[in-house]
Amino acid sequence: MNIVVCVKHVPDAQSERGFNEDNTTDRQSVDGLLSELDEYAVEQALQLGEANEGEVTVLTVGPADAADAVKKSLQMGADKGVHVSDDAIAGSDAPATSLILAEAIKKIGTPDVVLTGMASTDGTMGVVPAMVAERLGLPQVTYVSELAVEGGAVKARRDGDTASETIEASLPALVSVTDQINEPRYPSFKGIMAAKKKPVEEWALADLGVDAGQVGLANAWTQVEATNKRPPREQGTIVTDEGDGGTKLAEFLTTHKFV
Numbered sequence: 001m002n003i004v005v006c007v008k009h010v011p012d013a014q015s016e017r018g019f020n021e022d023n024t025t026d027r028q029s030v031d032g033l034l035s036e037l038d039e040y041a042v043e044q045a046l047q048l049g050e051a052n053e054g055e056v057t058v059l060t061v062g063p064a065d066a067a068d069a070v071k072k073s074l075q076m077g078a079d080k081g082v083h084v085s086d087d088a089i090a091g092s093d094a095p096a097t098s099l100i101l102a103e104a105i106k107k108i109g110t111p112d113v114v115l116t117g118m119a120s121t122d123g124t125m126g127v128v129p130a131m132v133a134e135r136l137g138l139p140q141v142t143y144v145s146e147l148a149v150e151g152g153a154v155k156a157r158r159d160g161d162t163a164s165e166t167i168e169a170s171l172p173a174l175v176s177v178t179d180q181i182n183e184p185r186y187p188s189f190k191g192i193m194a195a196k197k198k199p200v201e202e203w204a205l206a207d208l209g210v211d212a213g214q215v216g217l218a219n220a221w222t223q224v225e226a227t228n229k230r231p232p233r234e235q236g237t238i239v240t241d242e243g244d245g246g247t248k249l250a251e252f253l254t255t256h257k258f259v
């Protein structure tokens with residue numbers, strides 16, 4: 001079984017994040033790491049590979065630092081990696097990102113399963129998996145909490161607020177997973193050392209046959225006009241209870257339309 005798992009290098013959520021002058025996310029002045037939600041996709045890919053004698057290829061798109069996301073995935077146990085890096089990619093939106101991923105997956109080969117996280121922890125859009133599936137002509141099974149591959153098909157459970165659904169799709173298929181599906185493993189010392197010898201290919205847009213005029217900030221479908229830092233939190237209102245605390249609280253809630 002051939003498995004491709006898409007991962008993203010994102011700014012650390014614990015860092016003080018900001019924006020560049022062109023209103024794109026500042027990824028240079030903060031620490032980055034493999035998106036936490038993608039760790040679940042990597043773990044699921046490894047489990048499928050171990051159960052079906054499969055090969056797991058990790059794919060990422062981004063600048064030089066994005067290679068760290070591939071490195072972490074290889075340390076967890078993936079077999080090889082692909083890093084698509086090109087200056088023209090900077091500022092790409094979801095449609096452009098899905099185009100690059102789809103063309104990279106085609107170049108990797110015809111996978112049985114394409115796995116992704118449910119969303120990235122920086123953009124939190126969650127639409128890229130569906131877009132990639134559409135471009136590849138694959139059935140999409142999204143927001144999966146439990147997954148099995150049997151008899152040339154995937155069988156998945158999707159948990160909603162009031163009910164759970166069971167979804168089946170024939171292979172090849174694209175599957176996005178939630179953080180309920182497994183517990184990602186930590187890289188072992190053996191895995192860290194082994195990762196140094198695993199192959200990682202670096203491709204540019206030209207290697208994928210993608211025109212630079214189809215991607216990048218200038219070709220995004222939407223544009224961020226301005227960004228502003230969140231104002232500091234102000235001290236809250238202190239209500240002194242002088243026998244009428246309940247009344248003051250009710251007035252406060254009513255005034256602010258909380259009740």
